[in-house]
Amino acid sequence: NAGVTQTPKFRVLKTGQSMTLLCAQDMNHEYMYWYRQDPGMGLRLIHYSVGEGTTAKGEVPDGYNVSRLKKQNFLLGLESAAPSQTSVYFCASSYRLAGLYEQYFGPGTRLTVT
Amino acid sequence: RKEVEQDPGPFNVPEGATVAFNCTYSNSASQSFFWYRQDCRKEPKLLMSVYSSGNEDGRFTAQLNRASQYISLLIRDSKLSDSATYLCVVTAGNTPLVFGKGTRLSVIA
Numbered sequence: 001n002a003g004v005t006q007t008p009k010f011r012v013l014k015t016g017q018s019m020t021l022l023c024a025q026d027m028n029h030e031y032m033y034w035y036r037q038d039p040g041m042g043l044r045l046i047h048y049s050v051g052e053g054t055t056a057k058g059e060v061p062d063g064y065n066v067s068r069l070k071k072q073n074f075l076l077g078l079e080s081a082a083p084s085q086t087s088v089y090f091c092a093s094s095y096r097l098a099g100l101y102e103q104y105f106g107p108g109t110r111l112t113v114t
Numbered sequence: 115r116k117e118v119e120q121d122p123g124p125f126n127v128p129e130g131a132t133v134a135f136n137c138t139y140s141n142s143a144s145q146s147f148f149w150y151r152q153d154c155r156k157e158p159k160l161l162m163s164v165y166s167s168g169n170e171d172g173r174f175t176a177q178l179n180r181a182s183q184y185i186s187l188l189i190r191d192s193k194l195s196d197s198a199t200y201l202c203v204v205t206a207g208n209t210p211l212v213f214g215k216g217t218r219l220s221v222i223a
Contacts (some may be wrong), residue, residue: 025171042215043158043201058210090157097208105157 004106012112013081021076023091031094032074036087081113118214120202126220126221135217137202138184148203150186192221
């Protein structure tokens with residue numbers, strides 16, 4: 001099993017450009033998440049999904065959109081990138097939303113917006 | 115007040131030392147508690163769950179104090195390979211996990 005994979009691993013964007021980050025999991029998990037991690041800020045939840053076709057806002061959703069068309073994939077879109085979106089983005093998945101269920105993380109995407 | 119607060123660190127300790135991290139949480143409805151480990155430039159991974167009665171996994175001991183709303187992680191006989199950032203994680207019922215900012219540990223030879 002590959003677990004959680006993320007594409008791409010690195011990306012540099014110019015301000016105003018758009019891009020989509022792809023997350024895929026092969027563990028048949030219902031729940032998927034997108035986080036961003038910045039120095040001194042810790043992991044902050046952007047959006048999450050409790051199942052195919054559903055999405056919900058997290059702590060910092062502005063400037064991002066998501067889609068969960070297939071159970072195994074969770075896409076994060078930046079419509080018009082800004083320098084403030086320079087960050088490391090982690091995708092994660094879990095069997096359940098809470099309780100004693102581990103979240104599995106992907107390796108991260110390092111995004112720089114110039 | 116942040117939902118989950120941790121010792122800021124960094125903690126620099128010699129090999130073989132015992133080190134303890136504390137974490138406080140503000141939501142009294144919190145039900146599940148975890149410690150995750152994150153190596154430099156890597157993704158977080160679950161280290162251990164924290165049970166009400168406290169639990170141990172080898173050199174690692176986790177404890178929960180619901181009355182004071184804090185959890186702790188004790189690492190005995192520190193190894194160089196324990197150098198990482200330790201994330202305190204809390205969830206209340208059917209809500210997403212809330213991560214602390216992490217405490218960085220450096221174990222020095």
